[in-house]
Amino acid sequence: MPHDHHDHLSPSGHPYRPDQDTGLTDWQVMEIAIRELMIEKEIVTAAEVQNQIDAMDARSPAQGAALVARAWTDPAFRDRLLTDGSAACAEMGFDVGPMRLIAVENTDSIHNVVVCTLCSCYPRNLLGLPPDWYKSRAYRSRTVREPRRVLSEFGLDLPADVTVRVHDSTADMRYIVVPARPEGTSGMDEAALAALVTRDSMIGVGIAKAG
Amino acid sequence: MSDSPGNRWHDMGGDxxxxxxxxDHDFALWEKRVDALxxxxxxxxxxxxDGLRRVLEDMGEEAFETLTYYERWVAALNQNMLETGIYSVAExxxxxEAVRARGTTYAEAADG
Amino acid sequence: MDNLAPGTSVRVRAMRPPGHVRTPGYLRGRIGIVERALGPFPNPEQLAYGHAAARLPLYRVRFRMGDLWPSTETPDDTLDAEIYAHWLEPL
Structure with a gap:
């Protein structure tokens, strides 16, 4: 996620970004007007809006990767993560707000994958905003019916003896997949392990790979 | 999926x-602001x-296919704010109009 | 419907009202097993229209792919979804 709007100011003092300096759209006009009205009506403050943006920008798959690496190296933490994902996030110092997180673990015989068929529910308070494909008609439609074909399009071909568990985020829970720890990583520390954990592996369309 | 009373377009699992x-793309500032609001x-x-989702669903399939994610979100946020009475349509x-009069770029218009 | 233990067989109600609901169409009328109870959560069907919401038990229900999609090549794969109590009928 780019942070360059903090880094450069225009001559007039506004934070410069290329996406701010193209033609103004009606939707952008609406956003500005709604925001100003919500501030004037004392629903929100300008500082709260900026702080919320900063908080979302600070969330990224790296937080989830740290969680997974801790689970790989600390069996008691793994158990706590699988029991209560939100509490495990708090234990790691990650503020996930009111999000209720369920962690589901991949094993030699089970592969989990997460989708939201009705909209685009995603563990955004841990991993940041979802990728565009997660919100696409194709992913939302097909993952609950032919998950193996969808996974194959991501380059993941699962053997027949692995059970695929699809999780449709239909209500108040959000899901993170704990990918299986790759072979050949027994000497690695938590930070090195976390670097192996991709966003896609925590959605379940990928796996963690060594090297 | 076609939209009919019992078979709604957004309910696309299995289609x-x-x-x-x-x-994939990074989000523009105006999109992040919509998200934050x-x-x-x-x-x-x-x-x-659920109020957001209800309006997004009622906007229909054409909106899903032709508008971007945060275009739909800003429209749905606005609909909810109007329904709740946070501000009026006239406001x-x-x-x-005032925002448009400030300039021709987002930066100029947002800098009011 | 207030206290479905894990392992209970349930059928998702097959009704198709036109309003805002969080029960996917592809699960309606299907039979699954309660995977876990999640506790009470406000009814999204009331929240969506700006009303005070009753708190309803929410369950994770597990379905066999073979019970959802008769032509699937991997019937023993599973689908888990969260379903509010008023959409479930214990069998």
Whole structure:
């Protein structure tokens, strides 16, 4: 996620970004007007809006990767993560707000994958905003019916003896997949392990790979 | 999926569809601001995510296919704010005119 | 419907009202097993229209792919979804 709007100011003092300096759209006009009205009506403050943006920008798959690496190296933490994902996030110092997180673990015989068929529910308070494909008609439609074909399009071909568990985020829970720890990583520390954990592996369309 | 009273377009699990697109993009500032307003409105108790979803669903399939994600979100946020009475249609109209009068780029218009 | 233990067989109600609901169409009328109870959560069907919401038990229900999609090549794969109590009928 780019942070360059903090880094450069225009001559007039506004934070410069290329996406701010193209033609103004009606939707952008609406956003500005709604925001100003919500501030004037004392629903929100300008500082709260900026702080919320900063908080979302600070969330990224790296937080989830740290969680997974801790689970790989600390069996008691793994158990706590699988029991209560939100509490495990708090234990790691990650503020996930009111999000209720369920962690589901991949094993030699089970592969989990997460989708939201009705909209685009995603563990955004841990991993940041979802990728565009997660919100696409194709992913939302097909993952609950032919998950193996969808996974194959991501380059993941699962053997027949692995059970695929699809999780449709239909209500108040959000899901993170704990990918299986790759072979050949027994000497690695938590930070090195976390670097192996991709966003896609925590959605379940990928796996963690060594090297 | 066609939209009919009992078979709604957004309820697309199991539908036939093409390959999953690989594209991705970073979010523009105005999109992040829409996201922030939606989350804050929920935290402040003037709005619920189900209110957002209800409007997105009622906007219909054409909106899903032709508008971007945050274009739909800003429209749905606005609909909820109007329904809750946070501001009036006239206040919105007047403010949008004022915003447009500030300039021709987002930066100029947002700098009011 | 207030106290469905894990392992209970349930059928998702097959009704198709036109309003805002969080029960996917592809699960309606299907039979699954309660995977876990999640506790009470406000009814999204009331929240969506700006009403005070009753708190309903929410369950994770597990379905066999073979019970959802008769032509699937991997019937023993599973689908888990969260379903509010008023959409479930214990069998």
């Amino acid at each position: 036939v569809a093409g390959p999953v697109p690989g594209d 939606v989350i804050l409105a929920g935290l402040k108790g003037v709005f619920t995510v 919105l109209g007047e403010r949008m």
